[in-house]
Amino acid sequence: AAKLTGGAAYRFFSPDLDERAYRHLVLESDLRQATARGELEVYFQPQVACSDGRGIGAEALIRWNHPTRGVVTPAEFIPLAEESGLIVDIGTFVLRRVCAQAALWASRGLNPRLSVNVSRAQFQREDFPALVLQILADSGAAPSQLELEITESIAMSDPASVAGQMAPLRAAGVRFAMDDFGTGYSSLSVLTRLPFDVLKIDRSFVSGIDGDTPECRVLVRTVLAMARGLGLEVVAEGVETKIEHSFLRDHQCASAQGFLFAAPMPATRFETWFIAHRRRDARLLQARLRTA
Numbered sequence: 001a002a003k004l005t006g007g008a009a010y011r012f013f014s015p016d017l018d019e020r021a022y023r024h025l026v027l028e029s030d031l032r033q034a035t036a037r038g039e040l041e042v043y044f045q046p047q048v049a050c051s052d053g054r055g056i057g058a059e060a061l062i063r064w065n066h067p068t069r070g071v072v073t074p075a076e077f078i079p080l081a082e083e084s085g086l087i088v089d090i091g092t093f094v095l096r097r098v099c100a101q102a103a104l105w106a107s108r109g110l111n112p113r114l115s116v117n118v119s120r121a122q123f124q125r126e127d128f129p130a131l132v133l134q135i136l137a138d139s140g141a142a143p144s145q146l147e148l149e150i151t152e153s154i155a156m157s158d159p160a161s162v163a164g165q166m167a168p169l170r171a172a173g174v175r176f177a178m179d180d181f182g183t184g185y186s187s188l189s190v191l192t193r194l195p196f197d198v199l200k201i202d203r204s205f206v207s208g209i210d211g212d213t214p215e216c217r218v219l220v221r222t223v224l225a226m227a228r229g230l231g232l233e234v235v236a237e238g239v240e241t242k243i244e245h246s247f248l249r250d251h252q253c254a255s256a257q258g259f260l261f262a263a264p265m266p267a268t269r270f271e272t273w274f275i276a277h278r279r280r281d282a283r284l285l286q287a288r289l290r291t292a
């Protein structure tokens with residue numbers, strides 16, 4: 001046992017881990033200043049109608065343009081931001097950016113639905129609903145343009161308080177999406193008790209649609225049927241292949257996002273994309289998808 005402990009202690013202080021801890025610390029102090037330095041940028045990933053590929057809206061996804069490391073992915077810094085509490089300010093920044101953008105686009109006659117990821121620490125704050133309503137009012141954006149994504153695991157952890165946080169926002173017209181559906185420990189009854197508008201099927205299921213085993217196809221079909229019964233719209237996440245797309249379309253999945261259609265992009269590029277993919281251009285896009 002002594003040897004084991006010794007080994008563990010040795011490993012704990014190994015240069016490898018030391019370096020990781022150090023990198024962690026440096027990143028965290030950098031992140032603290034990232035917002036003020038204008039290094040955080042909100043990207044937009046198009047969401048399309050499965051039926052004809054026309055643009056519906058976008059999911060807002062944060063990017064960190066680090067001065068020396070280049071683009072740091074959310075997978076790397078969101079967990080750090082959550083541990084340190086910085087996620088609350090970062091989340092407020094994203095909401096302000098997205099609402100300002102929504103108002104600007106509306107003034108140009110464009111009304112994409114914009115969805116924003118909300119992390120647990122943000123959502124659980126008592127003043128969260130008031131903050132969102134304030135940001136909407138300040139920006140002049142319509143609440144109906146905004147959709148908030150909360151993960152299945154947040155929704156599950158305390159459905160009663162989640163419902164309480166949703167209520168004033170729903171009353172104002174804000175929509176809610178359950179993110180990463182299928183990855184948590186959802187009891188299906190939560191879906192009937194919480195007023196979600198949208199259910200986002202996690203990429204892990206979508207990417208199995210064109211796989212060798214039928215399980216993912218069965219699962220996706222079942223989720224689609226259930227959502228239809230409950231009056232929920234489904235957005236399929238991470239659609240990468242035409243086989244995945246046609247399966248989803250054939251089973252009446254309303255909307256999708258994924259690299260097959262478009263990757264996340266800066267606001268100005270999304271505006272161009274959205275104008276090109278409005279309804280009247282949908283037939284063109286369909287032709288392009290067919291020949292792609």
Ligand code: C2E
Pocket residue numbers: 045060061062073074075078087091094117118119179180203237238239240257258259260264
């Ligand atoms: P998510 O909310 O599930 O976002 C979807 C992720 O899938 C995004 O990764 C997106 O770029 C990626 N994706 C989209 N289509 C495809 C595809 O066809 N194939 C593959 N392989 N990936 C695809 P991203 O941007 O790296 O974000 C990762 C996660 O970080 C998000 O997962 C979300 O949980 C979190 N995140 C991103 N932005 C924010 C934010 O502003 N606030 C908070 N709290 N979390 C955020």
Ligand code: MG
Pocket residue numbers: 059117149179
């Ligand atoms: Mg999301």
Ligand code: MG
Pocket residue numbers: 179180200202237
């Ligand atoms: Mg997701």
Ligand code: MG
Pocket residue numbers: 206207208209210211240241244
């Ligand atoms: Mg696949």
